[in-house]
Amino acid sequence: MTNIHPIHDRIVQRAEREIGNGHRAGVIWLTGLSGSGKSTIAAAVERELFTAGHFVVLLDGDNVRTGLCGDLGFSLEDRKENIRRIAETARLFVAAGAQVLCSFVSPTREIRAMAQDIIGAEDFYEVFVNTPLEVCEARDVKGLYAKARAGEIKGFTGIDSPYEAPENPFLDLKTAEQTVAASAQEVVRAIRNELTLQG
Ligand SMILES: Nc1ncnc2c1ncn2[C@@H]1O[C@H](COP(=O)(O)OS(=O)(=O)O)[C@@H](OP(=O)(O)O)[C@H]1O
Numbered sequence: 691m692t693n694i695h696p697i698h699d700r701i702v703q704r705a706e707r708e709i710g711n712g713h714r715a716g717v718i719w720l721t722g723l724s725g726s727g728k729s730t731i732a733a734a735v736e737r738e739l740f741t742a743g744h745f746v747v748l749l750d751g752d753n754v755r756t757g758l759c760g761d762l763g764f765s766l767e768d769r770k771e772n773i774r775r776i777a778e779t780a781r782l783f784v785a786a787g788a789q790v791l792c793s794f795v796s797p798t799r800e801i802r803a804m805a806q807d808i809i810g811a812e813d814f815y816e817v818f819v820n821t822p823l824e825v826c827e828a829r830d831v832k833g834l835y836a837k838a839r840a841g842e843i844k845g846f847t848g849i850d851s852p853y854e855a856p857e858n859p860f861l862d863l864k865t866a867e868q869t870v871a872a873s874a875q876e877v878v879r880a881i882r883n884e885l886t887l888q889g
């Protein structure tokens with residue numbers, strides 16, 4: 691950074707914003723295979739927290755890959771750049787006092803470690819949407835597994851591109867064994883416990 695001199699004392703501080711919002715800021719990072727349930731869970735959590743008056747923001751493929759990351763594909767290099775930009779965006783929202791839900795495949799430990807480094811470990815809560823590949827494939831919500839199996843999509847996560855499960859996630863949601871509501875409640879409860887002003 692040449693000739694860039696941030697002036698921190700001019701801006702409204704994060705702590706002031708958090709007091710105004712009545713809760714702490716942080717990033718809930720949902721990782722899992724396509725079809726594992728990330729978007730469904732994140733949307734339910736967003737709705738519940740918003741209704742309760744939280745400053746909550748959802749970042750997912752629908753609002754990121756169409757704009758900010760619209761130039762990126764699914765090579766490992768592009769996925770890394772995708773996650774880098776998303777993590778930087780999430781960091782800005784945290785500074786603004788938000789509880790940020792990030793819903794991305796984010797397939798490798800290296801990629802997620804980079805996100806954690808950018809955001810800061812103290813503000814990063816990794817949630818493993820832990821759904822076996824067979825279940826995701828049976829769901830095939832968007833018909834993408836069928837296309838990947840037919841060779842119409844190359845480099846599809848879980849088929850011919852890697853997915854590395856988190857080793858020590860903050861939450862491990864076994865969606866094949868519970869309802870959407872139960873999975874979402876686990877996340878809401880964790881946010882309410884961890885991101886209190888006293889916590
Ligand atoms: N090759 C390949 N591999 C995986 N996923 C693919 C691919 N091509 C398109 N899609 C669709 O893009 C969604 C994943 O985008 P992400 O931004 O979450 O991926 S990543 O974190 O950069 O790996 C993913 O959405 P979700 O199903 O919501 O996970 C897919 O619908």
Ligand SMILES: Nc1ncnc2c1ncn2[C@@H]1O[C@H](COP(=O)(O)OP(=O)(O)O)[C@@H](O)[C@H]1O
Nearest residue numbers: 724725726727728729730831865868869870873
């Ligand atoms: N416990 C659960 N949590 C989340 N989704 C579930 C659960 N049980 C079943 N599902 C279903 O699995 C599908 C997950 O799709 P989606 O949320 O788009 O996944 P992703 O965003 O990971 O690609 C949805 O059709 C959802 O209704």
